[in-house]
Amino acid sequence: MSESAAALPTPPSKRRVFASRLFSTLILWALLAVAFQWRSNWLVIAITGFFGVAGAVEYYRLLRADPHARSFNALGFVICFAYWATVIWWTMTHHSEPPMWLDLAALTASVHGSFLLCYRQQLEGALTLQRIFNTVFGVVYTVIFFGFIARLMYFRPDGNGITGLFLVLFLVMVTKFSDMGAYVVGVLFGKHKMIPHISPAKSWEGFVGAFIGSFAAAAVLLALMPEKIAPITWMHGMILAPVLCATAVTGDLAESVLKRCVAIKDTGHALPGIGGVLDLTDSLLFTAPVFYFYLSAIAR
Secondary structure, three states: HHHHHHHHOOOOHHHHHHHHHHHHHHHHHHHHHHHHHHHHHHHHHHHHHHHHHHHHHHHHHHOOHHHHHHHHHHHHHHHHHHHHHHHHHHHHHHHOOOOOOHHHHHHHHHHHHHHHOOOOOOOHHHHHHHHHHHHHHHHHHHHHOOOOHHHHHOOOOOOHHHHHHHHHHHHHHHHHHHHHHHHHHHHOOOOOOEEEOOEEEEEEHHHHHHHHHHHHHHHHHHHHHHOOOOOOOOHHHHHHHHHHHHHHHHHHHHHHHHHHOOOOOOOOOOOOOOOOOOHHHHHHHHHHHHHHHHHHHHHH
16 A cells, blocks of 8 residues: 555544534524524524625635636625625614615626726636626525525514514425435435436435425424415425425535536535535525525415
8 A cells, every 4th residue: 555545534434424414413403493492583694694604705715726816706705795784784674575686786796896807907718707707606606595595584574573484494494304315315225326427425315315305394394383384385385395305406416516616525614524504505595596486476
């Protein structure tokens, strides 16, 4: 055995990875439980804002290999931070969902700002276009998509925010139980690779487990608190479960595409057993807007 091979670290066992993942998951669920116990809208939005900003930091950190893109990455982060600061201020003062113009303002600022930065330096062909795209995409991916959770908090307000809280609970549980179902079933029974050139660890057995987890979470919530998650009925719940599951899997794979393109395994190490913040929220980034638009179609 060569010295370089001997120096390679031993990969953690599946049991250790599962224990670390379970610990991180329990901590995150505990935070959400505290917010629900206090019936606190601002706490849920503050937690969402924290993960939103942290996700933006991780995304723009992925692009640090290009030293000339630092100003573009800084612009994207500033817009993300300003967006969440405005969302928190708006919801605390107006007690209503953030206006849609805020998303359009963030998108407009990212496009205008990116081109303004181009005027300061020599153009580098497609590389310059890539920097512009990376900046604008980062705002859409880590801010506008995740911001729909804040909108759900004030969807069909009932005077005390309880409706929005339980709609967010439905979204998070169906999405994350889909993730957990895919992970557990994939680890135990996964043999047939799903899309190995994007994510070698994902299997078709895990895909089935994702649907089992999402249906189970939706059924439990519909059985225990049907009045609190209105307008979601059993019919809508059974439609939303596979839709959110498929969207969650798509969001997970989308982040895998990003990581493959920059040749990294995890976006960070903030959460033991999970990775970075984006590794945790990738599925919610995709399911939150889909859930919001579905509710808007059936309830407004």
